[in-house]
Amino acid sequence: MPLTIENALGFMSSSITGNVEYVELPGGVFPPGVITNPNPASIQVDQAWQVKFNFTASGVFFQFFGAAVKWDCDILMEQYGPGENPASLPAITLPGVTAFANTYNGTINIAPGSVPEGVYRLVARLSMRPAVGPTTILAAGFLDLGLVQFYKG
Numbered sequence: 001m002p003l004t005i006e007n008a009l010g011f012m013s014s015s016i017t018g019n020v021e022y023v024e025l026p027g028g029v030f031p032p033g034v035i036t037n038p039n040p041a042s043i044q045v046d047q048a049w050q051v052k053f054n055f056t057a058s059g060v061f062f063q064f065f066g067a068a069v070k071w072d073c074d075i076l077m078e079q080y081g082p083g084e085n086p087a088s089l090p091a092i093t094l095p096g097v098t099a100f101a102n103t104y105n106g107t108i109n110i111a112p113g114s115v116p117e118g119v120y121r122l123v124a125r126l127s128m129r130p131a132v133g134p135t136t137i138l139a140a141g142f143l144d145l146g147l148v149q150f151y152k153g
Contacts, residue, residue: 003055003126005141014062018055018104020124020143025049039145044153045117051075051108051124053092055141058101069096069138070131073106076123077115080147089114096131115150122148 003018024040025048043049053073057066074091092106121144128139 003124003141003143005126005139007139008137014057014059016055016057016128016139016141018053018126018141020051020053020126020145022049022051022122022124022145022148041147042149042151043115045115045150046112046153048112049110051110051122053104053106053108053124053126055126056101056103057096057128060100062096062102063098063100066096066098066102068131069128070094071096071104071106072125072127072129073108074125075108075110076125077120078123080119080121096128117150117152119147119149122146 003016003020005016005018007014007016021039024043055071071094072091073094075089077089089110090108092108094104094106097104124143124145126139126141127137129135129137
């Protein structure tokens with residue numbers, strides 16, 4: 001699914017495009033030894049899972065200043081029904097690269113048992129910030145990955 005990105009650097013002939021998917025890893029009771037298709041509707045609470053970010057930044061800005069930025073990737077979850085955000089889920093930061101175009105790939109690994117039983121809306125978020133100094137967001141993107149049920153098998 002494609003990321004929706006607002007790029008404050010558009011005036012510098014730059015673009016950012018990409019997608020995010022999540023996968024359920026082998027483990028738990030079912031399915032044994034199988035990675036499910038991207039974006040499964042249900043994940044057992046005793047299974048590990050991953051959120052994979054894949055995006056490309058290209059243009060004049062990145063050719064000259066790409067190493068001056070970093071990319072923050074994280075996940076937000078909202079529970080349906082009683083409860084709040086289940087836990088503080090891991091995030092990753094990818095360093096920028098000075099190149100006219102560069103493809104970035106990053107994976108957030110979520111350990112078994114990190115999310116309690118329930119139905120959640122899963123949102124992936126991407127922010128480009130200066131590598132040092134102010135925390136100004138230069139580009140921001142997100143993808144609503146939909147509803148996911150976490151259940152005990």
